[in-house]
Amino acid sequence: MSFQPIKFYQTGTHTVGNRLLPPETRSVQANMRRTNSLNSGHRACQGCGEALGARYAIDAAMHATNNQLIAANATGCLEVFSTPYPETSWQIPWIHSLFGNAAAVATGIAAAMKVKGNHDVRVIAQGGDGGTSDIGFGCLSGMFERNDDVLYICYDNEAYMNTGVQRSSATPPAARTATTAAVGDAPGNVFGQGKNLPAIAIAHGIPYVATATVSELRDLEAKVRRAMEFRGARYLHIFVPCPLGWGHEPGDTVRIARLAKETGLFPVFEAEHGEVVSVSRIRRPTPVEEYLKPQRRFAHLFSPAPRVEVIAAIQAIADRNIRKFGLLEEAA
Ligand SMILES: Cc1ncc(C[n+]2csc(CCOP(=O)(O)OP(=O)(O)O)c2C)c(N)n1
Numbered sequence: 001m002s003f004q005p006i007k008f009y010q011t012g013t014h015t016v017g018n019r020l021l022p023p024e025t026r027s028v029q030a031n032m033r034r035t036n037s038l039n040s041g042h043r044a045c046q047g048c049g050e051a052l053g054a055r056y057a058i059d060a061a062m063h064a065t066n067n068q069l070i071a072a073n074a075t076g077c078l079e080v081f082s083t084p085y086p087e088t089s090w091q092i093p094w095i096h097s098l099f100g101n102a103a104a105v106a107t108g109i110a111a112a113m114k115v116k117g118n119h120d121v122r123v124i125a126q127g128g129d130g131g132t133s134d135i136g137f138g139c140l141s142g143m144f145e146r147n148d149d150v151l152y153i154c155y156d157n158e159a160y161m162n163t164g165v166q167r168s169s170a171t172p173p174a175a176r177t178a179t180t181a182a183v184g185d186a187p188g189n190v191f192g193q194g195k196n197l198p199a200i201a202i203a204h205g206i207p208y209v210a211t212a213t214v215s216e217l218r219d220l221e222a223k224v225r226r227a228m229e230f231r232g233a234r235y236l237h238i239f240v241p242c243p244l245g246w247g248h249e250p251g252d253t254v255r256i257a258r259l260a261k262e263t264g265l266f267p268v269f270e271a272e273h274g275e276v277v278s279v280s281r282i283r284r285p286t287p288v289e290e291y292l293k294p295q296r297r298f299a300h301l302f303s304p305a306p307r308v309e310v311i312a313a314i315q316a317i318a319d320r321n322i323r324k325f326g327l328l329e330e331a332a
């Protein structure tokens with residue numbers, strides 16, 4: 001008979017489990033001295049994954065740098081909902097760049113800190129998937145290529161949300177947006193296009209690349225902490241569901257992020273200097289339908305009749321990720 005240790009609590013979450021851990025191993029959000037870098041009062045939608053991801057990521061970066069942090073922020077939801085002039089929810093030195101040049105602005109800040117001898121002050125840049133994979137891509141690739149001392153964080157909600165849910169090069173196949181086919185033989189985004197930003201970042205051979213989701217916030221914090229141990233260019237790609245743009249219940253944000261990982265559609269891993277060094281395994285491989293069904297952007301795949309071949313093509317993407325990254329627990 002196989003032996004399985006009993007787990008009484010899910011330690012590592014910020015619920016009851018944290019109280020069972022020694023204080024030094026508790027999550028940053030469980031620490032009374034967290035910075036609340038992205039404070040209350042902002043105007044994000046209810047259940048916004050981007051707000052959740054940014055709060056955890058930046059608080060973790062503040063913790064890791066002894067509060068010596070400056071952020072450059074591309075135009076997008078995160079910038080718009082947090083800083084309606086003259087107000088701001090940010091409790092850190094924070095600058096709004098243009099839509100496409102957050103990486104270049106952060107590079108300039110890092111260079112200034114170096115010239116001034118402020119070696120302890122660390123710099124991050126952040127933006128949505130549009131600002132990162134489309135208009136900001138050239139600046140980002142340059143930042144990687146020069147190995148500038150910046151952590152770039154992409155909050156991936158798979159479209160241009162701030163301006164009304166237009167397609168980006170990170171929009172997945174078949175997803176409906178305001179700028180993809182609404183009707184016809186193949187509504188939604190086309191297959192075979194788009195960019196895989198984490199893979200492109202790895203191809204630059206930069207010191208650290210990681211992916212994370214807002215369903216595993218402790219893992220997200222750990223990756224920010226790890227990123228801050230390196231000097232040079234680093235890239236963190238966070239999967240952040242958007243209830244408004246994806247058409248799901250605000251209370252389902254974390255569940256949908258978990259399903260993206262558990263189906264294999266969003267592989268969660270770390271890479272150092274161009275090599276994948278760790279992957280988060282899938283506990284319970286889940287058919288992609290469970291991820292697609294709660295989202296209105298995929299509703300045309302199920303009604304009026306199921307588009308079996310399209311769902312099978314999406315399942316094939318998940319299966320390929322599972323094989324490529326060795327995501328199944330039994331593969332460990
Ligand atoms: C040069 C330029 N073009 C277009 C815009 C309008 N604009 C502002 S934010 C945005 C979309 C942002 O999308 P994304 O980067 O994915 O971030 P999200 O809002 O989804 O978080 C666009 C098109 C702009 N500010 N500047």
Ligand code: SF4
Binds near residue numbers: 044045047241
């Ligand atoms: S539109 Fe989406 S990304 Fe923007 S604030 Fe609302 S939930 Fe967040």
